[in-house]
Amino acid sequence: MSLAFEPRYSEQYYKVPFFNIYLPEYVEFGKIRLLLGEEYNYKFQRACVAEFIAMMFFVIMCCGCAMVTLNLSNPNLMMVAASFGFGILVLAQFVGPLSGGHINNAVSTALFIGGRVSFIRMACYTFSQMAGSVLGAFFLWSIFGDSWPAARAFGSNSWDESVFTGGQVFLAEMMGTMLLVYNVFATIDIPTAGGGPLGVYPIAMSVMVAHLFLLPIDGCSINPARSFGPSLVAAMAGIGGRYYHQQYMFWFGPLIGAAITAIIYEYAPLKPKKREGKDNMEAAIFLATKKRGDHGEILEDEEENDGEQGGADGNGNGRRQALPTDEEDYDPSL
Numbered sequence: 001m002s003l004a005f006e007p008r009y010s011e012q013y014y015k016v017p018f019f020n021i022y023l024p025e026y027v028e029f030g031k032i033r034l035l036l037g038e039e040y041n042y043k044f045q046r047a048c049v050a051e052f053i054a055m056m057f058f059v060i061m062c063c064g065c066a067m068v069t070l071n072l073s074n075p076n077l078m079m080v081a082a083s084f085g086f087g088i089l090v091l092a093q094f095v096g097p098l099s100g101g102h103i104n105n106a107v108s109t110a111l112f113i114g115g116r117v118s119f120i121r122m123a124c125y126t127f128s129q130m131a132g133s134v135l136g137a138f139f140l141w142s143i144f145g146d147s148w149p150a151a152r153a154f155g156s157n158s159w160d161e162s163v164f165t166g167g168q169v170f171l172a173e174m175m176g177t178m179l180l181v182y183n184v185f186a187t188i189d190i191p192t193a194g195g196g197p198l199g200v201y202p203i204a205m206s207v208m209v210a211h212l213f214l215l216p217i218d219g220c221s222i223n224p225a226r227s228f229g230p231s232l233v234a235a236m237a238g239i240g241g242r243y244y245h246q247q248y249m250f251w252f253g254p255l256i257g258a259a260i261t262a263i264i265y266e267y268a269p270l271k272p273k274k275r276e277g278k279d280n281m282e283a284a285i286f287l288a289t290k291k292r293g294d295h296g297e298i299l300e301d302e303e304e305n306d307g308e309q310g311g312a313d314g315n316g317n318g319r320r321q322a323l324p325t326d327e328e329d330y331d332p333s334l
Contacts (some may be wrong), residue, residue, distance in 0.1 A: 006029075007028065010025035013037065038120055046126075051132065053123050054099075055133050058091055058132075059132070063137070065083035082208055085205055105122075106177050107181060132229070134228070146238065154230035155232070157220070172253075173249065176222045224251040
């Protein structure tokens with residue numbers, strides 16, 4: 001007698017990039033289906049580079065705006081919040097068709113839990129975003145030096161422990177991230193192609209609203225990868241502050257908020273009934289007008305497909321049709 005939540009694995013396996021490990025395409029627990037592995041090809045690599053570049057610019061422009069604005073004689077928080085909101089809007093336009101425009105590993109985590117992207121993509125996006133955040137912070141260090149009078153830790157997040165407790169900051173970060181992730185899922189699931197007439201604008205505005213709420217509390221993270229780079233580089237530059245021992249909060253708060261939102265939205269009755277199936281941001285918003293096959297899959301241009309064939313299979317990192325039965329060195333438990 002099989003249990004209702006007994007895992008069922010796909011027969012299709014994919015090699016994990018850089019490791020001799022294979023993951024199934026998906027695993028199912030009852031009605032819950034999580035994507036695990038996928039083909040590591042040119043498009044996948046290009047998407048990771050896009051996330052790296054987007055996060056680099058996000059840190060340079062948005063954290064840089066915070067450093068400049070807070071140095072004014074009469075700083076305006078709306079300017080900082082708007083830079084983060086419109087920064088997402090601008091960056092999503094050029095990386096969206098390439099990677100889906102996550103630019104936030106909390107969003108990537110939520111889309112994995114919601115069954116929209118694979119575990120491998122979530123992990124690779126996270127490392128790409130973290131690396132982009134570090135490089136962006138290095139650019140800020142080069143531009144402003146280590147003695148800039150305001151937000152001198154390159155926009156690192158921190159809070160005044162004499163005003164707010166860790167629990168209060170956790171709840172604030174969690175709620176701000178939930179607002180963002182709800183808008184991400186809702187925009188993806190709008191039945192109109194391309195996320196409706198507003199496109200990614202509601203997502204960008206949710207980032208701005210969250211910043212208006214969180215800036216006076218802790219500088220607003222809702223994006224662990226964005227917080228990671230400035231904090232690391234500020235530590236390397238020897239800039240003092242509270243951000244050293246508070247960095248953990250800007251991971252736990254956003255990631256837990258993203259996970260809760262994905263579970264509530266995807267597996268509770270909040271998902272719109274008009275849209276069947278599950279799309280990711282790239283397919284539902286940025287490539288919504290592309291030609292699709294009989295099962296809703298995006299049909300690639302022949303020229304692009306030809307360019308990816310060799311890259312996927314020639315280096316041994318492509319798809320694996322099924323698990324071999326005669327390979328002694330393969331351990332399915334991995």
